[in-house]
Amino acid sequence: MTSYDTFPDPTYRDTVLAPLFDGVKAHYAAHMAALNQAHLVMLSETDILTPDQTRPLAKALTEIDAEVDLDQLTYTGEHEDYFFLVEHLLREKLGDLGGMLHTARSRNDMDHTLFKLALRARAGQLLEEGAALAEAIVAKASDEADTLIVAYTHGQPAQPSTFGHYLAAVLEILLSDLERLSQAMDKLEDCPMGAAAITTSGFPIDRARVADLLGFAKPRLNSYGCIAGVDYVTGLYSAIKLIFLHLGRLVQDFGQWSSFEVGQLYVPNAFVQISSIMPQKRNPVPIEHMRHLASVTAGRCDMLVNTMHNTPFTDMNDSEGEVQQAGYATFESGGRMLRLLAAFVPACQINAKRVASNADAACVTITELADTLVRDEGLSFRAAHEIAAATAKDVIAREVPLSEGYATCVATFEAQTGKAPTLTEAGFAEAVSMRAFVTRRNRPGGPAPQALADALDTYTQALADLRAAHAARTTRHAQAETARAAAFARLMEA
Template identity: 60%
Template sequence: MTDPRLSDTSVFPDPVYKHTVLGPLFDGAKDHHAAGFRAIDRAHLVMLAETGILTAGEASNIARALDTIHAQVDPAKLVYTGEVEDYFFLIEKELKSRLGPDLGGRLHTARSRNDIDHTLFKLGLRERLNVLIEKALALHRALIDAAEREKATLIVAYTHGQPAQPTTFGHYLSAIIEFVGRDIERLFDAYGIVDRSPMGAAAITTSGFPIDRARVAELLGFAAPLQNSYSCIAGVDYITATYSALGLMFLHLGRPIQDFQVWTSFEVGQIYVPNSLVQISSIMPQKRNPVPIEHLRHLASQTWGRAQAMLGVMHNTPFTDMNDSEGETQAMGYQAFESAWRVLDLLASLVAQIRIDPARVAANISRSCITITELADSLVRREGLSFREGHEIAAAVAKAVVAMSGDLGSDGYAPFAEAFKKATGRKTTLDQKTYAELVSPEYFVAVRARYGGPAPEPLGAALAGYRQDASDLAARHGALLRRQSAAAHMLDERFDALKGAA
């Protein structure tokens, strides 16, 4: 039988492969990674010159050619023709056309598309993480500002979808502040994994040339090179860490967003959304639809879903170089960032503008008897009862007040006095004024002055801590941005110096 390789007259690329794979990959590279390609070429060239792998003259000619290519080739206008395999080979073709095949091919000394690709993807993720962290920090600050503003504003807190206890909106928002802070920390943890340069790993085992991996990492603004060269190419934990942290943030944010949706409903109505964030019905003139909250909910879910999809693509893949983690998968993941940014911007704006409707809160507190727990607690402290005795008396009072559709504070004293005498065989020492104070929502909040509670002292201390946390997180991110900016400036200086070298 004839070996099919000997009679194969086909020419690369197959037109269907070109249309379905190579073309989309090329478009993705030029749209998302052209700036990264340029930075990697420049940093690698500087390193080749500094280590003596290329002469000063060779490096100077290549540097000038790269600048010419950058000036003359607009990635946005490129159309894939199939003449070259991908964007990398297009740039190499342009170099060779200007410098000849020998000198034009020297830039690729001691590197591979493998280490280039993962460096590109890390640069792309780092850029998006910078935006994401900046917007998450802005939401964090907006939540702190809102919590300060609303630290004494009463609301109804719910458990299992039912009114449970009074607290303040500032206390509720503080719970969101805490998990957003932890989510930002997780983003920084992922950032630390992204922030290691694969350049110099080459195909998978580094190179016999005396390359300086740390120098390239420095010029590209990375914290350091990723040490193991196999891991540089095969380890995708920089992807899974990033999208795990991203997904968790929006899974978490979806929960208070759902609360806001319920709390703006006609039946609950404890949150008022201003007209600027309300859409009207096309047919029902009475409707005020806080539609932005619905958009927040589905965009948060889309972000989580896209992040989960990235993890799914990584699942059950071989621990080696593979296309599963590369161009088109990276582009798919960028969609998660795009929806994430929209959620963070809109949620920060919403939190800054919504207000609590005190009349609706007061009405809901009154008809739900949610301060009754404090009556039971107070009977323990003031009347010397066991909690179970106090609980049973309080339950009887709540049942009687609900039956008469009354108010716990103004209508509950008589049922209370009767229930107390029946349970203990004596009269209560509490008069009506004291009783009314004990079942008021203001007292309920004020007496909960333990660490983490809604009373002014612990909540004020918490808010001061959140402010410091926000400042520390912003400073941490600022240091990363300054390092990257300084690296970009250093790279420009060293590259420009190369162009003038003899």
């Protein structure tokens, strides 16, 4: 007969506690060692514990870290979790003194501190991969500043632009998304330690010192919020989601542009797979992989955020170990997508012949013809638009390039205004030229060479600022590690 008096229940052990224990081994054990060191240093410096207490505790912690083989460690249920295992090992070595390390702290504040330590490393790596992609796009946009493309709206050919101008639009959004990620990462820099269970402690703890030793910018102020607030989770994953939602749109364009019917984007052989049965096929399969990786990553972000929906504003397992660990797959799939896209963008090329063919077939420069009639002939835009529309309709019906529509334009102009235009055939050819169309659009943010160069300078500076902010965080983390190790070593010498 099953006994329900002994903890843990075997099914609870196997379905919850053992997986959580394995997760701590994989993701948090090293961070817990750092946390133990920082907390013990603080207990010593505030005289909450004496040197006669902190010295053996420090030595025992060092021995435990050296002796415990995480790879060989399995969950038996003897101890509820990894925290209690470490405390048990301390008490085996030191007797009741081993329990003194837990003075003025709780698993509540410890957990959220560990989660933030684990997240900030992963988020930092993702930010670096995003910045590397941005760097690749800057270089490609600069190289392709003069490369003409057909820009699409509503899935149809619209106007001429350049590949550089298109990529700069993608870059501007990516940088905005990375800045949002960086801001969300700043919320990982508030340390929960010292909140204890809910309300801080009656001991004279120094929360700022622990935060500093762990590389945080400062303590999180409200102790209740330290253990109940999940905004650092929801904010981070919301920011990550937007990166991949937006990059998925770029990848979708690449899929359309590289289709046989459009053919504007040429994907080199290194990124093409062939059909097992149809020898003529060139399948740019990496585009599909990037699309699904972006979608999977965005979906994982939704999973984390939605898990927090309608949960109580208190310490709860809904925001803790198993949920946190489930989120880490986000960084794996997201990182793969960013690295693949950063390799793909420099490799792909624009098919100039197909661009010219599509531009002719769709009369994509017709807007500039209307603009020219407004500027040079003094017409209203609506009147000019009607003449341009009639010209486009005629050449499309005849299946000839727009450059052959001069006679139609003149005849329509005369019929509508009662006079001949001053526009010459050479002037007409200039007005419907893709290159002239782009060159004339030299307003800020436009595709003309100078406007694009100015924009790329702005984006390059924004990327440098983003990298500098991240470097400041990582420098603080590294300096804290050095300072903590030195302070902890001094405990053993006291």
